[in-house]
Amino acid sequence: MSGLRRLLGRIPGVREAWRTVYGAWRRIVDPPTPTGYDDRPDRQTRRLLRRLRFANRFSRRSIVDPDSPVAVCTTTYGPRLRTVHLAIESVARGDLRPRRHVLYLDDPEAFRRLTPQLRRLQRRGLEIVEVPHGYKVHTKHWFYVNSTDHHEVPLATSEDDILFPPHWLAELVATLEKHPGDLATPRAHKVGFDGDRVAPYASWQPVRDDRPSFRNFGTSVSGQIYPPAFLDEVREAGETFLTVAPNNDDLWLHHVAVLNGRRVVQTRPQSQHFPFVPGTQSGGLYFTNIVGGGNDVQIAATYTPESLARMRSDT
Structure with a gap:
């Protein structure tokens, strides 16, 4: 094989043509990413990114399954419009595909000018x-829970x-x-208390068991799943979240769950945090909400005496 490559390399123009084709191929499956602390994925993640880009460019396989027992919803904004297809492709390659996968966009310009990657999806x-x-x-x-008066299918975000x-x-x-009335997530924190008051969020510790609890707070960075009846309860709770928790959907959904007697359960005893899409962590709500x-x-504006009492009593 090496001898054949040397022979072909002597033909005028072949070497230059190969470099052009190979360069184009690399830009498709492994394009450069912006600089940032999340832009240094390990070898396994880089290999996964190449597979996801390849699938988006060439796959014709449906990303949904009409017989699936669950729907999935996502939203995105700003610069992440250019990379959200990678997150969606990672769901599509799963052992279980969703019945529906809905991407909500609140930017009319982005909706009118979808990226080629999103059009392929x-x-x-x-x-x-x-x-x-x-x-x-x-x-x-919010728009999914308002899409019908009675939900029959769980929703994963x-x-x-x-x-x-x-x-x-x-x-x-x-x-x-296993826990049909509760919320499930791969990653949760235990709500901390300082006397009768909620301790600062930064002091809450990761959950280290897979038992349901009112004090388990699901952090949807790793996704969550909600039973159908809970979706109806969220709809009935209205839009108070716009006032009390405009930048934290996890907080509002936890509050509604606790008020309705629903606990949060972690899928495994140890919490799971999955790799970031490179180039996505320079913005977002981490610095606003946590730092x-x-x-x-x-938290102070959302939890009521009733929800706080229910969490304190759940030891």
Whole structure:
């Protein structure tokens, strides 16, 4: 084989043509990413990214399964519009595909000018829906829960900056089947208390068991799944979240769950955090909610004496 390559290399123009073709191929399957602390994925993640880009460019396989027992919703904004297809492709390669995968966009310009990657996903079953602006992180669940008067299918929410492993959705569904009235997530924190008051969010510790608890707070960075009846309860709770927790959907959904007697259960005893899509962590709500203390302000405004009492009593 090496002898054949040397022979072909002597033919005028062959070497230059090969470099052009190979360079184009590399730009498709492994394009450069912006600089940032999340832009240094390990070898396994880089290999996964190449596979996801290849699938998006060449696959014709549907990303949904009409016989699936669960729907998935996502939202995105700004620069992440250029990379959200990678997060969606990671869900599509899973052991269990969703019945529906809906991407909500609150930017009319982005909706009119979808990226080629999203258009390819659209042809494979992705639903892309334009919605009103102003709901922020709540966009990924609020319009879905209002889409019908009675839900019969669980909803899993997926983030636009996470590469989900193949077991992700199937494991969520399996956990929900074991605990059909509760919320399930791969990653949760235990709500801390300082006397009768909620301790600062930054002091909450990761959950280290797979038992349901009112004090388990699901962090949807790794996704969550919600039973159908809970979706109806969220709809009935209205839009108070716009005032009390405009930048934290996890907080509002936890509050509604506790008020309705629903606990949160972690899918495994140890919490799971999956790889970031490179180039997505320069923005987002991490610095506002956690570093800037925004979570503590929203916690004080959201939890009521009833929900706090229920959490304190659940030891």
